[in-house]
Amino acid sequence: MDKLSTVHKPKYPVQTLEKALEIIEVMYKEGVGGLGISELDNKLGIGKSTIHRILDTLMAYNYVEKCAESTKYRLSWKFFEIGNLIPQQRNLSNLNMEDLQELCNKYEETVNLGVRVDDSVVIISRIDPKSTLVANVPIGTREPLHATGMGKVILSELSKEELIRIFGDSPLKSCTPNTISSLDDLMIQLDKIREQGYSIDDEEFYPGLSCIAMPIRNYKREIVAAVSVSGPSMRLNFTKIMNIKKDLEKTCNILSNYLGYNENAANE
Structure with a gap:
C-alpha cells in the first residue's frame, strides 16, 4: 500500500499505529458496505490476528463499528464529526x-x-x-x-x-x-x-x-x-x-x- 505522505517521514515510527492507519485508509477508500478481516488481510497482508486486535481497539474508541448482521467492519460517524471541525479551525x-x-x-x-x-x-x-x-x-x-x-x-x-x-x-x-x-x-x-x-x-x-x-x-x-x-x-x-x-x-x-x-x- 502507498505510504500516506511524501513530505514528512516519522523519525520514530510506531508500527502498530502505522498498521491501524493503513486499515483506516483501506476502509475509507474501498470499504463501501464494509470489509471483513480476511478482505483487509488480502489487501494489506499484515495478519488476521493483528487486524482483529486493531479493529477491536478502534471499536472501543468508536472509530470503527461492526455492520449489522455481518462480520464486516466500517468506519463510524466519528470521522465525519472530526472532519467537520477542521474547516472551522482552518479559515x-x-x-x-x-x-x-x-x-x-x-x-x-x-x-x-x-x-x-x-x-x-x-x-x-x-x-x-x-x-x-x-x-x-x-x-x-x-x-x-x-x-x-x-x-x-x-x-x-x-x-x-x-x-x-x-x-x-x-x-x-x-x-x-x-x-x-x-x-x-x-x-x-x-x-x-x-x-x-x-x-x-x-x-x-x-x-x-x-x-x-x-x-x-x-x-x-x-x-x-x-x-x-x-x-x-x-x-x-x-x-x-x-x-x-x-x-x-x-x-x-x-x-x-x-x-x-x-x-x-x-x-x-
Whole structure:
C-alpha cells in the first residue's frame, strides 16, 4: 500500500499505529458496505490476528463499528464529526501571514489578500515593503472585480450565468483606459485566466499600477480568496511578473493546502 505522505517521514515510527492507519485508509477508500478481516488481510497482508486486535481497539474508541448482521467492519460517524471541525479551525483569519511577508521581502512590492464581497473584491490583508514607494490603498478597500487582478481570478471560476447576474447587460464601469468594458471581452479573458492559473492587472484600475494575482482554494476546491503582488508598472515589467509568478504559485498552494485543498485529488 502507498505510504500516506511524501513530505514528512516519522523519525520514530510506531508500527502498530502505522498498521491501524493503513486499515483506516483501506476502509475509507474501498470499504463501501464494509470489509471483513480476511478482505483487509488480502489487501494489506499484515495478519488476521493483528487486524482483529486493531479493529477491536478502534471499536472501543468508536472509530470503527461492526455492520449489522455481518462480520464486516466500517468506519463510524466519528470521522465525519472530526472532519467537520477542521474547516472551522482552518479559515482565512488563521492564515500564516509570514508566507505573504516573504513574498513582499523578496520582491519589495506590495502583497494583498482579498475576498469577494458582492460585486467587489475587498482587501483584508496588505503587506507593504519598507524600502520602496507604494500606493496608499488601506485594508478594507473595495475594488471592482472586473478591473483588478484578484477580482478577475475570483471571477474566473464563475459560470456565464453567474457573471450575467453580477454585471447584467450594461457596459462594465471603466476605471482607466485599460479597463475591460464589455462582458464578452471579460469572459474571453477569464477563459485565459482559468487556463493559465493567474491574472494580470495592467493598469486597469489604478493608472501606473500593475499586479499579478492567483487564487486560494479551500477543501471543496472553491476559490475563497486571492493573493496579488502589485507595484508601479515601471517596476513590474513582464520578466519580473513571471519571476514573481513562480513564488506566488508556491505561496498560494501553501495557503490553499492549509484550507484543505488537495491538488492531487483535484487532478484525479
